[in-house]
Amino acid sequence: MYLCPMYSSELVKGTLKTIVLRLLTEHKEMYGYEITQRVKELTGGKIQITEGALYPSLHALEKDGLLTTETMNIGKRVRKYYSLSKEGKNKAAEKITELSDFLNTMRFLLDLKPAQG
Amino acid sequence: MYLCPMYSSELVKGTLKTIVLRLLTEHKEMYGYEITQRVKELTGGKIQITEGALYPSLHALEKDGLLTTETMNIGKRVRKYYSLSKEGKNKAAEKITELSDFLNTMRFLLDLKPAQG
DNA sequence: CAAAGATACATAAGGAGCTTATGTATGTCA
């Protein structure tokens, strides 16, 4: 039985920040755990962002001024909501364009026929 | 003026071996330098494989039994031609399928509309 | 004909971005 294998980690490597920025262009604010769940849900479990990867990335994006944060108390627990700054919106658009272009290029390479190469 | 910027290296990271295996499914044998030139040509310079990345990868693929080599003398120079082994053909098909699936998933994430997320 | 650049291989130090492991704490369900 074939159940939702994850992609090899080296393949997903490098796309994390773009995925985060992409999600935040559609959702005004999201918190870390929510992002991991959303991606898992949207990809049928094929991409599962680990917390060890996500939190340092979020911190880096915030440090770079691309994300702003707002802390909320949910009961006795703390949630840290992230939103795109103005600069973040620009960067998001840029990274999304680059990734989209990259996907096209890789698709082209995969679909090559001998006659073309 | 906007001339063929390369993709950020972290984006391309992880796709090198699959690209090599892919090219070798269309060309019975290729040598290292040829691979770098072919990829550069096919991608309009957007992916430029460095020799520091390629040669160790080729050696690893050979060590794993996926590639076989044949050394040829061109004048006084040596060329090392790489071909897919039987195992390499299977692995190539596997990696290509995975990458293709991954491209679809990433495309889906990029094309999300608010109503869907 | 000498210098520059292309062809062709190779290896090694170092960095970025992950994985894996660990830690803390609260909420929920059987």
Added chain:
DNA sequence: TGACATACATAAGCTCCTTATGTATCTTTG
């Protein structure tokens, strides 16, 4: 009450790449 989910965080270590360096031959051009 013990397991699992929610929710944050950090650190050691790994992989794959970049950057730098090395060797050598072939070709083009001033």
